[in-house]
Amino acid sequence: MRCPSCGYQESKVVDSRSADDGASIRRRRECLQCGTRFTTYERLAENPILVIKADGSSEVFNREKLMRGLLIACAKRPITPEKIDGLITSIESELRSSQRNEIKSRDLGDLVLARLATLDDVAYIRFASVYKDFQNVEEFSEALKELG
Ligand SMILES: [Zn+2]
Numbered sequence: 001m002r003c004p005s006c007g008y009q010e011s012k013v014v015d016s017r018s019a020d021d022g023a024s025i026r027r028r029r030e031c032l033q034c035g036t037r038f039t040t041y042e043r044l045a046e047n048p049i050l051v052i053k054a055d056g057s058s059e060v061f062n063r064e065k066l067m068r069g070l071l072i073a074c075a076k077r078p079i080t081p082e083k084i085d086g087l088i089t090s091i092e093s094e095l096r097s098s099q100r101n102e103i104k105s106r107d108l109g110d111l112v113l114a115r116l117a118t119l120d121d122v123a124y125i126r127f128a129s130v131y132k133d134f135q136n137v138e139e140f141s142e143a144l145k146e147l148g
Pocket residue numbers: 003004005006007008031032033034035036
């Protein structure tokens with residue numbers, strides 16, 4: 001957020017409030033160099049991540065949906081919702097830091113599985129059976145082998 005007066009990069013937020021019915025945040029900022037105050041509007045989820053499904057259709061990456069799937073996979077396992085939340089956050093930040101704005105649902109499943117494998121074998125298998133869409137027993141056995 002460059003200062004419109006002097007172009008300096010850094011400013012501090014002096015006031016924040018939601019605008020556009022919560023779709024964006026209006027911020028009053030003060031330039032750290034010259035003290036000029038200016039207003040920015042920051043859209044929330046400005047760059048939604050698209051999940052491309054096997055049939056080619058797509059949907060916006062949905063934390064809650066992934067959370068529900070993971071809660072089912074982790075049912076009665078020693079994994080706290082906080083851990084699952086952290087797992088989703090780490091996937092989200094990996095996607096954002098790699099500047100990807102779309103991912104195949106299968107690749108997303110792989111990102112989840114890579115993390116679940118370090119947490120809990122049972123949750124891994126449960127999630128894998130749903131998301132990897134196993135075609136046959138061999139494929140499922142391969143996934144089991146990957147567990148080591
Ligand atoms: Zn300035």
